[in-house]
Amino acid sequence: MSKVQVTTSINGEEMEFLCEPQQTLLEVLRETLSRTGTKEGCATGDCGACSVLVDDRLVCACLMLGVEAEGHEITTIEGIATDDGLHPLQQKFLEHAALQCGICTPGLIVAAKSLLEKHPDPDETTIRYWLAGNLCRCTGYDKIIRAVQDAAKELAHPA
Amino acid sequence: MAEAVDYKVIGTSPIRPDGVDKVTGRAQYGADLNLPNMIYGRVLRSPHAHARIKRIDTSRAEAMKGVYSVVSGKDFPEAEHGEIGGEGGGDISDLAKNIMARDKVLYHGHPVAAVAARSQRVAEEALAAIEVEYEVLTPVLDLDTAMASDAPLVDENCYTKNLPEKPDKPSNIAAVMQLGRGDVDQGFEQADVIVEGEYRIPAAHQGYIEPHACIANTNESGQSTVWCCTQGHFEFRAMTAKVLNMNVADLKFVASEIGGGFGGKTVVYLEPVAVLLSRKAHRPVKMMMTREEVFRATGPASGTHIKVKVGARKDGTITAATAWMAYEAGAFAGAPMGPGAMSVFAPYDLENFKVEAFDVLVNKPKVAAYRAPGAPQSMHAMECALDELARKLGMDPIDLRLKNAADEGTQAPYGPKFPAIGLKACLNAAKNHPNYTKPLPEGAGRGIAVGFWFNVGMQSSAEVHINENGTVTVVEGNPDIGGSRASMCLMAAETLGVPYEQVRAIIGDTESTGFSNVTGGSRTTFATGMAVVRACEDIIAQCRARAAATWGVDEDQVLWEDGQATPAPGVNADVKPLSLADIAANAAKTGGPLLGRASLNAQGAGASFSVNIADVQVDRETGKVDVLGFTAIQDAGRAIHKAYVEGQMQGGAAQGLGWALNEEYIYDANGVMQNAGFLDYRIPVASDLPMIDCEIVEVPNPSHPYGVRGVGETPIVAPLAATANAVRDAVGIRIHDLPLSPPRIVAAIDAAGS
Ligand code: FES
Ligand code: FES
Numbered sequence: 028m029s030k031v032q033v034t035t036s037i038n039g040e041e042m043e044f045l046c047e048p049q050q051t052l053l054e055v056l057r058e059t060l061s062r063t064g065t066k067e068g069c070a071t072g073d074c075g076a077c078s079v080l081v082d083d084r085l086v087c088a089c090l091m092l093g094v095e096a097e098g099h100e101i102t103t104i105e106g107i108a109t110d111d112g113l114h115p116l117q118q119k120f121l122e123h124a125a126l127q128c129g130i131c132t133p134g135l136i137v138a139a140k141s142l143l144e145k146h147p148d149p150d151e152t153t154i155r156y157w158l159a160g161n162l163c164r165c166t167g168y169d170k171i172i173r174a175v176q177d178a179a180k181e182l183a184h185p186a
Numbered sequence: 187m188a189e190a191v192d193y194k195v196i197g198t199s200p201i202r203p204d205g206v207d208k209v210t211g212r213a214q215y216g217a218d219l220n221l222p223n224m225i226y227g228r229v230l231r232s233p234h235a236h237a238r239i240k241r242i243d244t245s246r247a248e249a250m251k252g253v254y255s256v257v258s259g260k261d262f263p264e265a266e267h268g269e270i271g272g273e274g275g276g277d278i279s280d281l282a283k284n285i286m287a288r289d290k291v292l293y294h295g296h297p298v299a300a301v302a303a304r305s306q307r308v309a310e311e312a313l314a315a316i317e318v319e320y321e322v323l324t325p326v327l328d329l330d331t332a333m334a335s336d337a338p339l340v341d342e343n344c345y346t347k348n349l350p351e352k353p354d355k356p357s358n359i360a361a362v363m364q365l366g367r368g369d370v371d372q373g374f375e376q377a378d379v380i381v382e383g384e385y386r387i388p389a390a391h392q393g394y395i396e397p398h399a400c401i402a403n404t405n406e407s408g409q410s411t412v413w414c415c416t417q418g419h420f421e422f423r424a425m426t427a428k429v430l431n432m433n434v435a436d437l438k439f440v441a442s443e444i445g446g447g448f449g450g451k452t453v454v455y456l457e458p459v460a461v462l463l464s465r466k467a468h469r470p471v472k473m474m475m476t477r478e479e480v481f482r483a484t485g486p487a488s489g490t491h492i493k494v495k496v497g498a499r500k501d502g503t504i505t506a507a508t509a510w511m512a513y514e515a516g517a518f519a520g521a522p523m524g525p526g527a528m529s530v531f532a533p534y535d536l537e538n539f540k541v542e543a544f545d546v547l548v549n550k551p552k553v554a555a556y557r558a559p560g561a562p563q564s565m566h567a568m569e570c571a572l573d574e575l576a577r578k579l580g581m582d583p584i585d586l587r588l589k590n591a592a593d594e595g596t597q598a599p600y601g602p603k604f605p606a607i608g609l610k611a612c613l614n615a616a617k618n619h620p621n622y623t624k625p626l627p628e629g630a631g632r633g634i635a636v637g638f639w640f641n642v643g644m645q646s647s648a649e650v651h652i653n654e655n656g657t658v659t660v661v662e663g664n665p666d667i668g669g670s671r672a673s674m675c676l677m678a679a680e681t682l683g684v685p686y687e688q689v690r691a692i693i694g695d696t697e698s699t700g701f702s703n704v705t706g707g708s709r710t711t712f713a714t715g716m717a718v719v720r721a722c723e724d725i726i727a728q729c730r731a732r733a734a735a736t737w738g739v740d741e742d743q744v745l746w747e748d749g750q751a752t753p754a755p756g757v758n759a760d761v762k763p764l765s766l767a768d769i770a771a772n773a774a775k776t777g778g779p780l781l782g783r784a785s786l787n788a789q790g791a792g793a794s795f796s797v798n799i800a801d802v803q804v805d806r807e808t809g810k811v812d813v814l815g816f817t818a819i820q821d822a823g824r825a826i827h828k829a830y831v832e833g834q835m836q837g838g839a840a841q842g843l844g845w846a847l848n849e850e851y852i853y854d855a856n857g858v859m860q861n862a863g864f865l866d867y868r869i870p871v872a873s874d875l876p877m878i879d880c881e882i883v884e885v886p887n888p889s890h891p892y893g894v895r896g897v898g899e900t901p902i903v904a905p906l907a908a909t910a911n912a913v914r915d916a917v918g919i920r921i922h923d924l925p926l927s928p929p930r931i932v933a934a935i936d937a938a939g940s
Contacts, residue, residue, distance in 0.1 A: 047307075063218035064211015066445070068395040069477040073864035076395055104211035117209040121201045124829035127668035127837060129208035130215055130396040130445025152873075159873040162864060164393045164446050165668060166833055167840030168872045 035096040037062065038106025046093035052086075053077045055093035056103060064104040064133050068162065075161030078134035078141075079103050085141040087160075104133035107140060115181040116140055116174070125174035127165035135161045139175045148179060196680045196892055199829035202672040203690050204443075213443045216399030216415030217474045224401065225254055227456075227463045227473040228309040230299040230316050231483060232291035235325035235549040235857025236340070239289055239318060244299060247312040252304035255466035256312070257459065259288040259298070263431040270428055280518035282429045284552050285458055291320070292340060292517030293551050294858045295482030302463040302471045325549040325857035329491045329512045332358040332546050340517060340547035347519075360519035361545040365527050365599065368538030373506025377497025381574045385567040386923040387906070388850035389489040389514060392556045393841070393869045396445020397480045402460035403470040410461045411438045417447045417665055418704030422454050423696050429458045437461075440695040441665040444705075448841070449555030450485055452704045481862035485554020486851060488513040488521045490563040494530070494571045502581050502589040506538040507531055511564055513545060516552040521545045522560030525640070528600035529903075530564035532638045533609055533795060534590040539599060549857050555706060557838060558639040558899035562845065562906050566924070569635035569907030574920060583634050583911070584617045584797075598793075600640075608821025608885035609636070609795040615881055616797040621817040630803045630814055633911025637796035637820075637904030641896035642707035643788030647700025648717035650678060650725050652780035656767025658682065660691040660718055663702030664710045668837075668898070669830035673711045674718050676826050677892060681722035683749035684766055700785050708896030711826055712887070713788035719891045720784030729769050732776040737761045790889025794897060796820035798839065798904035800912040806935055809928030811847050811913060816905070817879045823887040823895030831897050836878040838901020844870045845902075846909035848925050 030045040037060065046055050053070070056062040056079070068074035070089045077088040080102035088103075107114045116136050119125070126132040135158060142149060142157040149157070154175050155168070163171060207213040244256040265282035287296050299316050303309035324338045331337055337358055346353050347361040374380060400414030410432075416422045419439035427434045444451060456473040464471040475484070492511040498504045509530045513521035523543035531539050576583040591613060592598065594606045616622055616634060626632055651659040660674050671691040679686045702714060730744040733751035737744070743757045750763040773779055801815040818835040825831040848868050852860045861867045886893025906924065913931070914920050921934045 049307075057217075058220070061220065062211075063214070066215065066396070067217065067474075068397070068445075069864050071477065071863055071865065074395060074477075104209075108210055113206070113209065117206075120209050121205040124199060124202075124669065124827075124833055126205070126208055127830070127833050128394070128396070128444060128446045129213060130394075130443075132208055133211045136209060151877075155873040155875075159871040162395055162869060162871060164395050164448070164841065164869060165837045167836035167838075167870075167878050168875055169836045169878045170829070170833060172872065172877070 031094050033094055033097050035098065036100045038102055048094055050093045051089050052091040052093050052096055053088035056088060062103055062105055066130055066133055068130070075138060076131055076134045078137040078161065080137060080141060083144065085138055104137055107136060114140065116178040119174040119178040119181065123170045123174040123177065125166065125170040131161060131163040135163065135171060143179055143182060147183060193680055195676050195686050196824065196826055197828055199827055200672065200686050202669050203675055204666060204671050215396055215443045215445050219401055219413050219442065221401060221403060221470040224470040224472050225302050225304055225467060226306045226309050227300055227302040227460055227471045228306065228313055229297045229459065230313045232287065232294060232296040232298055234291060234320055234322050235294045236323040237291050237320035238323060239287060239291060239298065240321055241319040242299060243317040246315040247301055250312050250315060252308040253301055253312045254469060255302045255463045257300050257462050257466065259286050261462055262286055262429065265429065270425060276520040278428045281425060284518055285429060285455060293549050295479065295551065296517070300459045300463060302467045326358060327548060327550070327853055327857050329514060329546055332548050333512065333544065340549055344519070344547060358547040359544050360515060360547055363524055363527055363543040364541065366540040367536070367599070370506045370508055370538045370540045373538030374497045376499065376505040378500045379575065379578045380495065380497040381571050381578060382495045383567065383571050383574065383922055384493045385570060387490050387563050387566065389486040389550065390845045390849045391481060391486045391867065392448040392450035394446025394448060394450060397475040397477055398451065398456055398484065399474040400456050400460050401470055401472045402457065402464040404461055404464040406468070408465065409436045410464065411440065412457050412461060413440045413442055414457055415442050415444045415451060417444065417451045417667065417706050419665070419696055420663060420701050421452065421704050422457055425454045426458045426461060430461060438695060438697050441693055444665045444667050447667055448557045449559060449706060452706050453485065453554050455484060477864065478862045481867060482859055483551050485552060487556035487559065488515065488553045488563065490514070492564055492567040494567045496571050496575055498575055498579065500579065502579055502586045504534060504536055504590045507536055508539065509541045509564065509567065511543045513543065513560065514548050514550060514553065515545050516548060516550045518552045519545055519547065521553055524560065526560030526564040529561040529638055530568050531599045533587070533592055533636045535592050535596045536599065557841065557902040561639060561903045562842065565637065565903050566906040566910065569904070570910055573633065573911040573914065584613055587636055588613050604793065605888055606885055607793055607795060608883050611883045611885055612795050612797045612819050612821055615819045615883055616799060619799065619817060619819065619881065621799055621815060621879060626801060627803065627814070629916065630801055631912045631914065631916025633800050633908045633915055635798055635904040635907035635911060637798065637900050639708060639794055639899040639903060641712065641791040641794055642709045643713045643791040644703040644707065644709055645787045646702045646714040646717040647785040648714060648721045649699060650718070650721040650782040652725060652766060652770045654770050656688070656765060656770045658684065658689040660689060661694045661699045662691065662714050662718060663694055663699045664705045664714045665693055667705050668833060669827060670705070670710045672830065673715060673826040677715050677718050678722050681719050682725065682766065683747065708794070708898040709791065712791055712890055712894045712896040715826065715894055716788050716890055717784045717786055720786065721782040724782035724784060725780055728780055728782065729766065732769050733764045735776055736764065790887065792823050792887030792889060792895035794821050794895045794900040796900045796904050798908040800905065800908040802909065802912040802916055804913060804916045804931060806917065809931035811926055811931065813843060813876055815876055816843065818901060819881045819883060820897065820900055821883040821885050821895060822897045823890065824884055824893035825882050826892065826894060828882065831882055832880040834897045835880045835901045839878050839905050840870050840875055842902045842905025843875065843909060846906045846924055846926060848927060850925050
């Protein structure tokens with residue numbers, strides 16, 4: 028099957044790639060563009076390990092086609108830290124030991140970033156429902172919730 | 187007691203050394219590596235749960251453009267019988283046939299062939315071009331059917347093991363086991379109260395979020411390098427060598443970061459297949475399972491059927507207890523009935539008990555270890571029965587357990603006398619915990635249960651390198667599944683007397699560090715930690731020798747304090763203390779680089795006990811259970827990294843809650859799993875759970891330099907019964923079977939009401 032040329036922006040960088048029409052954005056990110064920070068846990072939209080931002084919307088990259096990235100801005104885990112260092116969410120995940128194996132972490136950080144952009148001061152229930160699409164099998168979520176709460180505080184009142 | 191010991195870094199919760207790479211997407215997990223010239227392998231799986239393979243024709247697939255190699259059962263060497271050790275071990279022939287079926291397929295999803303092709307899609311098209319002719323046989327799908335004397339046979343050559351004489355007929359009961367002490371009949375006669383119960387728990391999956399993945403690169407001399415996500419690359423190497431009849435020296439295994447395992451990544455599935463495909467294709471072959479393959483063909487925990495009977499006097503003293511337990515092994519022998527039988531009564535000091543256990547073949551995937559394999563199921567039965575006993579006796583359930591609790595010197599039901607253990611400390615901590623005494627909301631219920639796991643030691647190696655600026659590199663061989671690098675760094679820093687930040691830990695591959703058994707059995711912090719401490723002591727001895735030589739004094743006149751060599755009091759030398767950095771900087775002049783080593787077979791793993799408290803609210807209309815609160819109390823011996831110990835307790839609690847409330851394998855009449863995805867096999871999500879409160883009890887293990895017991899497995903044991911007992915408390919009905927899913931609860935409430 029002939030490939031389609033797609034022009035998009037990934038983590039602020041203009042990017043062109045060729046992909047088969049049936050390839051998902053997740054496959055393109057991982058296999059074609061070597062952005063393996065975005066993980067595959069299920070490829071059916073049920074685990075959130077592949078969470079990315081498309082423009083400002085939280086999306087499972089496994090449920091979106093690569094060709095659909097055309098003209099959009101994609102943010103992946105590789106684009107969360109800045110020249111100033113780790114994003115407060117990344118820092119707080121480390122400080123709170125909110126990762127054990129870490130396979131869910133990229134997706135959770137991307138999803139939590141999206142949450143905090145929309146709800147800068149979320150209560151525990153809001154956090155739990157926002158992150159309900161991101162499975163973590165290791166932590167029982169306790170420390171993840173605390174890390175997100177702490178990051179929200181930090182973002183509201185930078186130290 | 188060692189409580190008084192004042193540690194500098196042990197017991198703190200610093201940031202893990204591998205953390206930044208894991209929060210930025212840099213860390214490489216099983217599926218994240220790509221090699222030049224790499225192709226993709228896929229597995230063709232059986233559409234039947236039980237069938238004879240009449241014919242496999244791969245010629246059309248082999249002829250396809252972009253297909254580089256195809257393998258099936260005939261490409262594998264004749265599998266020998268014989269045991270392979272370790273947590274993922276078992277019979278080599280079974281292991282080999284589980285990886286690739288030979289004459290029979292034994293479960294839906296059993297591999298029958300594999301291809302390697304230029305892309306995943308071409309590989310899938312090639313799978314579709316493979317013709318397999320089957321003679322479909324009747325599948326054996328549950329314990330009752332499997333154990334019936336006229337059952338169809340999963341394996342015509344399976345004769346029950348451990349019977350006094352070899353039976354004359356084959357059977358689906360692969361092995362039996364018995365355990366006992368005293369006289370149970372007499373014990374029950376002395377009882378004032380007797381409770382009996384029968385409990386069924388379906389299979390549950392470990393549910394690690396990362397599917398199995400590997401790359402194998404086999405060269406023309408037959409040597410192969412394999413990158414994979416594994417709980418133990420040395421044991422994966424051993425298994426692959428056995429299955430392929432290769433020399434271990436021709437196999438190099440590199441462990442990637444691992445995205446969860448919980449016991450499920452102690453056994454090979456893809457790796458030998460990838461090595462063969464790569465050998466035929468002369469290219470690196472990458473294989474990744476889909477989530478559906480993970481559910482259909484990798485090890486769940488055994489489904490079980492367990493009966494327990496417990497008798498006690500009015501004061502709560504247990505006079506006798508019996509248990510009968512059948513464990514589904516899946517298609518090959520090896521269900522964890524042994525640990526199930528040995529753990530069921532482990533927390534209690536019993537004079538009279540008897541346990542009978544059965545390892546039963548069914549046409550389902552071969553079970554694999556899942557956190558404290560065997561114990562959650564058997565202890566669920568006992569802990570539910572004790573809850574009923576406490577109700578009958580009108581006793582507090584913690585008091586009932588305290589009355590019978592094992593303690594230092596108690597002879598464990600599985601043989602040895604317990605050294606210092608923390609069961610009573612955990613029970614007392616639970617009793618005094620505010621979460622145990624605080625009032626419950628209207629209609630809610632509270633339950634408690636005890637958990638236990640043996641923990642293991644086994645073999646570990648470690649090297650400690652002192653870099654030229656005095657920083658420390660620890661090399662060990664246990665994949666870091668939940669923060670163990672941080673624990674190793676903490677123990678090394680404490681032993682050497684240097685800051686935590688001065689130490690880094692790396693996981694060596696099979697060619698760059700000594701053998702280590704799997705990251706499993708809650709052994710890493712205990713056994714590998716012990717090796718790291720010993721290797722650091724080796725460094726200290728060398729540093730003292732070098733300082734002595736530098737100062738011109740005897741070695742025994744040099745002390746090691748706070749990370750530096752100092753002259754012993756009274757030594758007549760006008761010298762300044764030498765730090766690790768000073769000694770490292772001068773190493774060339776004093777004998778060369780500083781390298782400490784240790785390898786050991788760790789003895790004295792300490793049993794870890796726990797008590798859990800669950801609060802639930804049950805919606806009587808819909809049957810939905812809301813977990814209002816959950817408290818995990820556990821004896822860690824010594825918590826090296828406090829937050830990661832809590833993390834083990836919280837994660838195990840969540841998995842146990844999932845098993846108690848929701849998770850189960852659902853099969854149709856043909857043995858096809860109906861819920862092979864995370865949508866229908868629903869593990870707990872963030873909105874299902876409350877915060878999980880932890881209390882770490884520390885009764886140091888006398889066999890470890892810092893008192894470590896190991897904490898990874900015990901946490902999943904108690905939540906099943908704690909939750910079931912809480913539901914019992916809330917609805918007033920004992921529901922014996924798990925999961926306590928809404929339909930089951932509604933049915934029980936309806937049945938009780940009618
Ligand atoms: S991989 Fe996309 S949701 Fe699981
Ligand atoms: S840390 Fe392992 S799945 Fe979340």
